[in-house]
Structure formats: C-alpha cells, structure tokens
Amino acid sequence: MTYRGRFAPSPTGHLHFGSLVAAVGSWLCARHAGGQWLLRVEDIDPPREVSGSAASILAALPAFGLVADAPALFQSQRIQAYDAAFEQLRAANLIxxxxxxxxxxxxxxxxxxxxxxxxxxxxxxxxxxxxxxxxxxxxxxxxxxxxxxxxxxxxxxxxxxxxxxxxxxxQLACVVDDAFQGITEVVRGRDLLDSTARQIWLQRCLGLPTPGYRHLPLALDAHGRKLSKSDQAFPVDPHAPLPALRHALAFLQLPAAPAACRVDELLAHALANFDPIVLPHCSGHSVR
Structure with a gap:
C-alpha cells in the first residue's frame, strides 16, 4: 500500500512554529517512505476560526518547500459525509x-x-x-x-x-476524513495522543481502517506551555523561511546543511539524513 500522510491544520491563526514542526515532520515521513503528502483544513469549528487564516497557512507552506500532492481538503465542504457517518451510528444505536x-x-x-x-x-x-x-x-x-x-x-x-x-x-470528522483520504499513517503532535483511542473506537464502529500513528514532540515555550497556546507563538515568516525551517529541523534533531542557502537544498539534506525511528520522543522548548 502506498504511504499517504497528511498535515491537517485548524485555521485559528497564521502558521506558527509548532505547526511548522508538525508539517515538516509529516512531510519528511511521507517523502522518506516514497509516499504522498496531503493537506486537510479542519475548518468545522467556526467560533474558533480566524478569518483568512486558512488561506494564509496554505499560502505559507510552499515557501517552506512543503508542497502537497493534491489540492487541500476542506472539512467545511464535507458535512454530507459526516451526516452519513452520524446516521450510520444512530441506526446502530451507538449514539x-x-x-x-x-x-x-x-x-x-x-x-x-x-x-x-x-x-x-x-x-x-x-x-x-x-x-x-x-x-x-x-x-x-x-x-x-x-x-x-x-x-x-x-x-x-x-x-x-x-x-x-x-x-x-x-474526533468524528478526523476519522471520516482520514479514511476518505486513504491515510496510512497519522503524524501529528503529541498533544493528540490521548485522542487516538477514541478515534480507533470510532473507526471500529464505522467499519473504517485504522492507520498507523506517530506522535511528534511538542514545541513548548519557556514556561512549558504548548507553543500554539503561548504568547510566544509568533507566526513564522514565509518571506524569510530559512531561519524557521532550520529551527524546525533542529527541533526534530535533524542535521541542517550549513552551506544551504535555499529551502530545497535544506530539505534535500534533511531528507537524505532522515530516519523516522530516531525522531525525538519528548517535547522540548523552542526559544525564538
């Protein structure tokens, strides 16, 4: 089976360093396996969404060399699929x-x-x-x-x-869309590790396949808070991508090519030296 990974940001703000780490980690895993890397915008929580942030994130990723193999999937356009899953669960008296x-x-x-x-x-x-x-x-x-x-x-x-x-x-939208996109391994932040058991149960209830899981360490601020929820979660700059990309690779404990002056060179060097088995397990601080 062809490896299919994904990066699935929520449009709650511009791309920040913690999300960049997850994007780079999932991209490296997919490319290392010779597989596909897909995008999904998890825009099903309107009260939390920031106007324009989905477009901002999608526009920023290519600047860091992270180009998906298919157009992004928007969850806001998938309500009929969630309705069908909901009715399947109701018919089985599971909800x-x-x-x-x-x-x-x-x-x-x-x-x-x-x-x-x-x-x-x-x-x-x-x-x-x-x-x-x-x-x-x-x-x-x-x-x-x-x-x-x-x-x-x-x-x-x-x-x-x-x-x-x-x-x-x-939980429901993630499970339905991972199956729809044919995801074989979910690479995401360690903060979602506790959600995995519920998602596996939902997969069983809906008769959907269970992908593999790989939960990356979280970028934390100096106080140990998840960077996305911290005042230090400044957006990364797609107009000057090299510093943040070097930082993300270093956070994942990957050697960065010291002489690289282009994004593609930096990613090619990282991929050549990448082994998913030796990714760091624990979360760590990200001093900007």
Missing part, C-alpha cells in the same frame, strides 16, 4: 442525545460514562450527541511513543460527536 450540563457531570470530573443522558430532555434546547463507550481497553503501538493502552470508558467516557450548536466534533 444518544444528551442534555447534560457541566454541573451534571461535575461529580465525574466532566466525564460521561452512563451510556444514556442523565438529565431530562430539554423542551427547547437541542442536545449534543454522544458515542457510547464500552468498558474496554484500547491498545495500539505508536511508532514514536511506543505501546499505548487506554481504558476507553474511564478516561474518555461517552464522548461528544456532534455539539449542541450542530457542529461535528474533531
């Missing part, structure tokens, strides 16, 4: 409407584990919809972080797949 508030779940640390809504139906407000989770352990081998084991009900509980506002969740 249920839920009017529970945060206070209703406060005693369970915000985790719903009942398999049905514990609040009475509201006559006016629409419900969220949750996927029932059985009392099982999900195990998988992450290619970078090693063997993983998660108690699905204890740690994830009955999780939301469609919100009260009608927006589909990241």
């Amino acid at each position: 249920f409407p839920c009017w529970c508030s945060r206070s209703d779940l406060a005693g369970a640390n915000g985790i719903h584990r009942d398999g049905h809504c514990i609040a009475p139906p509201h006559p006016v407000y629409p419900p969220a919809w949750r996927l029932r989770t059985p009392d099982i352990e999900i195990t998988f081998d992450d290619a970078l972080q090693g063997p993983q084991r998660q108690s699905l009900r204890k740690l994830g509980g009955d999780f939301v797949i469609r919100r009260v506002e009608g927006f589909y969740s990241y």
Whole structure:
C-alpha cells in the first residue's frame, strides 16, 4: 500500500512554529517512505476560526518547500459525509442525545460514562450527541511513543460527536476524513495522543481502517506551555523561511546543511539524513 500522510491544520491563526514542526515532520515521513503528502483544513469549528487564516497557512507552506500532492481538503465542504457517518451510528444505536450540563457531570470530573443522558430532555434546547463507550481497553503501538493502552470508558467516557450548536466534533470528522483520504499513517503532535483511542473506537464502529500513528514532540515555550497556546507563538515568516525551517529541523534533531542557502537544498539534506525511528520522543522548548 502506498504511504499517504497528511498535515491537517485548524485555521485559528497564521502558521506558527509548532505547526511548522508538525508539517515538516509529516512531510519528511511521507517523502522518506516514497509516499504522498496531503493537506486537510479542519475548518468545522467556526467560533474558533480566524478569518483568512486558512488561506494564509496554505499560502505559507510552499515557501517552506512543503508542497502537497493534491489540492487541500476542506472539512467545511464535507458535512454530507459526516451526516452519513452520524446516521450510520444512530441506526446502530451507538449514539444518544444528551442534555447534560457541566454541573451534571461535575461529580465525574466532566466525564460521561452512563451510556444514556442523565438529565431530562430539554423542551427547547437541542442536545449534543454522544458515542457510547464500552468498558474496554484500547491498545495500539505508536511508532514514536511506543505501546499505548487506554481504558476507553474511564478516561474518555461517552464522548461528544456532534455539539449542541450542530457542529461535528474533531474526533468524528478526523476519522471520516482520514479514511476518505486513504491515510496510512497519522503524524501529528503529541498533544493528540490521548485522542487516538477514541478515534480507533470510532473507526471500529464505522467499519473504517485504522492507520498507523506517530506522535511528534511538542514545541513548548519557556514556561512549558504548548507553543500554539503561548504568547510566544509568533507566526513564522514565509518571506524569510530559512531561519524557521532550520529551527524546525533542529527541533526534530535533524542535521541542517550549513552551506544551504535555499529551502530545497535544506530539505534535500534533511531528507537524505532522515530516519523516522530516531525522531525525538519528548517535547522540548523552542526559544525564538
């Protein structure tokens, strides 16, 4: 099977260093395997989106030598596919409407584990919809972080797949689109490692294939916060890409060609020296 990887940014701002690391890491894995590298814009959460940021990110990537093998897929144009997955789950009685508030779940640390809504139906407000989770352990081998084991009900509980506002969740859209794009390995930040067990369960419920997973270390600020949520998450400059690209390669512990003066030279040197097995496991600081 041909390797197919992807980079799937959310349009919540311009391309920043943490996202560049994920993009470079996923691109290197795909090119090292002789496979394809695809793009997906995860624009299904309008309240969090920043106008113009999707176009800004897509325009910036080629400046860093990161050119996809197909046009970007926009999740906002995939609602019919999510509707179909939702109806498949409802027909199988795997989901249920839920009017529970945060206070209703406060005693369970915000985790719903009942398999049905514990609040009475509201006559006016629409419900969220949750996927029932059985009392099982999900195990998988992450290619970078090693063997993983998660108690699905204890740690994830009955999780939301469609919100009260009608927006589909990241978990559902991600699973449907990874299958649609034929992704064979998901290379993304380590902050999404905890989502993987829920996504694997959703794949099983929908009869979809499970790709491989490789979770990269996160770029942190000086206070240990994820860089994308930090005041230090300044956008990288596509008009002067070499400094940020060198920085991203160094963060991934790849040797950068000291004499390279073009982006293509820098990436070619990195790819020639790339081995996904020796990528760093742990997150680290990124001092700009």
